[in-house]
Amino acid sequence: MRLISYTYANVLKRVIVFIIIFLVNTAISYSQFFNKEIQAKILIERNSEFYTFHAAASNKTPTDYNLKYDYSVFRTDKDSNVVKTNQSDLFFLKGDEKKVLSSLTVNYSVDDKIILVLLIYDKDNKPIGKDRIVLEQGGKTNINLDKTTPKSASRDEAVAQDGYEIDGLVIQKTLTKSGRDFFRMFYSEYFNRQIRSPRNILIKEVPGRRRNTLITVEIEGRLVWQFFAQPRKEFLTNMVRISLQRVLSYINRLEQQNEQFIRY
Incomplete structure (x- = not known):
């Protein structure tokens, strides 16, 4: 009887983990439709004790928008237990405006796997912006803040030899x-x-x-x-x-x- 209960608990735990992963992947799978007019971006800041992850939205058009954001965190411990927390709210974004919506911190000592997902919805509750960061070792994950996501070179701007661009001053x-x-x-x-x-x-x-x-x-x-x-x-x-x-x-x-x- 104990064996059956233990097996059932493990199966149930795996099913819950699968459902969460499936929902996250489904939400971000249509990337070709995202970040065209409203861009979601998780910005990373580091200090002496922890990382701070800022959920930000950027309006790439001159049009004002009424929007909603959902900033979710999935934390998986060594026993595969998953805990989800999220912050959600409505906000207004002016044309060509960039705004920090919410922030959270991760201490360097945390070694659980952490997935951060930022989704932005339009007034019809349709997702139009997304970003996602995976920290395989939590706060112990090595994040190089001196390098940004690789981008292709434009006509008059060559990418540096290491394949990364440097922000302007x-x-x-x-x-x-x-x-x-x-x-x-x-x-x-x-x-x-x-x-x-x-x-x-x-x-x-x-x-x-x-x-x-x-x-x-x-x-x-x-x-x-x-x-x-x-x-x-x-x-x-x-x-x-x-x-x-x-x-x-x-x-x-x-x-x-x-x-x-x-x-x-």
Whole structure:
């Protein structure tokens, strides 16, 4: 009798594990339809004690969206017991906006297998964005944060010899306190929203008319926004908002051009 109960428990455990894996794989199997307009991305941050995994959404279009996200974690211990936790909520994403939706941490000492799945749904509850990370050894998994997912080279941009691209830098060449304040506010928002540009972003300030200076935001020499500097915080905050929106729109166009080149 004990043997029968033990066997039944093991079979039931395996069936539950199979169902969970099947549901996860089914949800992410149609990748060709995902991340076209709304991109789901799990961003990884590391500090002295643990990894932080940020669930982020990026709007690759100028259109606003009402969306829903589901951020799930499947943790499997050495006895094949699976525990699922998830965070889910509605959110609004403006055109060309990138937003961090939720975050979770994994301590380096954890060695259970962990699967993180991020799904984004449109207003009709249709999945349109997805990302997935598998940590075979939990927090002990070796994650190289200096390298991103391999990408194909575009027409005018060669991939590095190791097969990976390096994120661009945000560079400043400012003259006045207003210029430095704008750069500080721009970079703070750029970093907090986990924006990644494949090319360098240059914030440059040059003498303008009368006593004013002209601040420009450029990506690889291409102007995306410019304005005459003013010291008022409200004005600089608005300029940061517009500049970031223009930068994100430009980055999205670069990605779309690259995808079209790869396709044809």
